[in-house]
Amino acid sequence: MSLTGQLRRLAGPALLLVASATLAQPTLPVRVGGDPHYPPHHYLDVDGQAQGFDMAVLRSIGETQSLALVFEFGEWGQVLDRLERGELDVVPMFISEDRQERFLFSRPFMRRSHLLFSRNGEWIEDPAQLAGRRVAVQFGGMAWEWLINERVDAMLHPVNEESLVLVEVRRGDADFALLPADIGRYAIATQGLEGLAVASPPWLERDYAFGVNPARPELVARLDAGLARLEQEGGLEAQRQRWLDPSPSGRQRGGLGWWLLPAVPVLLAGLVYLVAGRRAQLRKPR
Template identity: 20%
Template sequence: MVLWKKAGFCLLLVSLVWVLSGCGQGGKEGEPGEQIVKVGTDAAYPPFESQTGDQKLVGFDMEVMEAIAKAGGFKVQIQHTGWDPLFEGINSQKVDAGISAITITEDRKEQYDFSDPYFDAKQQILLPSDSQVKTLKELQGKKIGVQSATTGEFVVHEAFGKTYPHLKGYDDTPTAIEDLKLGRLDAVVADKGIVLEYIKRLGPDKFKAVEDPSFPPEQYGIIVKKGNKALLDKINAGLKKIKEDGTYDKLYKKYFQVQ
């Protein structure tokens, strides 16, 4: 009887270990050994990430993240979190990683670990087509819209100071652009890919993009909690593979119409 109990206890331990091994780091239970990574995004940046009418997440970042996971040997569950909650979610471990056209900056690197860069970017100024503005400095005294806590806001602060009275911060870029359409703003500063996408939507006869030579080049990366090297290594390995096998180039061409 005692031997049977010991054997049953050992079997229970083995079963428990097997079940736990099927849970992804910070994710849900899946197949044995399968890691499910919860990824947050702010789905308000077409063509990088946006939502369809049925709330499906689509865009360049979404497909890149899914391709990285496939190449890296893990699965992802991507969810729309919003911008600030994305970073808060990493800190509280509600999500394991974040992808949302996130520029790699020294300040952010102090708080989060970034993957290798996956996209080269730059800021641009979105203006009405009849505007004569050619540089950011020429917007002195004019109303400028940005998404708060983004590099668009940072470059305006650099040019005019953090207390510039005509700067208006928004929760997302589309809302700022809507105010520009309505004449409440003179310009919007945002990432180049997003500005060009909106010019296609709004019409080049109504709006145009200006790239100030003073704007520094930027790169996007995928963020994880500081010190999560195991997940970061998997993401970097997957990113390396899709760059080498042509998958990344196909997605880039799909979204940015490179011939």
């Protein structure tokens, strides 16, 4: 028998063993929580479907680790409480000491930081400079926890949606907004919040991972295995480029990106000019 034939004979049983192991892994139901207004990481689209980088990563893990995902998004503070009570199983979030006392965590799959934003160009180097200033934060979010734990003597202005903290600054109800850097930049780019600018160096650099229901430690092993496989195969980086890369080749593929929207009026005006000029030429006597 040829070498090729021998390899095929050996490969056949091996493939069967792998397939059997995969099929033997029991399917685990997983209730996934999240914030409906937290793009580009996780959010609900116009059809009420869970979308974003975190959800794409979790769906990829679910396919390889036999996880049956059910999405139950809601107000952020309530989502965290439901996870602690065991009413949810997985929620993507920053890791903090307080949260490690409440939840289990998967291996981190991102490192993220926060930024302060303002509209008056004022620069804040140290959080102590926020004493007596109005700072908009998401209620129950990482920035909220940090400012309270650090006893920063700021006047906290809580809102339920992370991206709306910038709106509070834009309309003058807060002096600053503290939120994740990528969320802030995404909101400014997509919501037309011109006039807002970064007002601090990066703060609150933390690992980002999947928080897990303390009563379901078996999920941590499957999430970790799925993340390791996704990273090894290049899938994690591909999802980062698709959802988090602000360049035209990254976040938006196969359609008109948000970055092209300002050019639309110019293009339309040019088209109108060309059509009008062509009509004028046709009306000239020959």
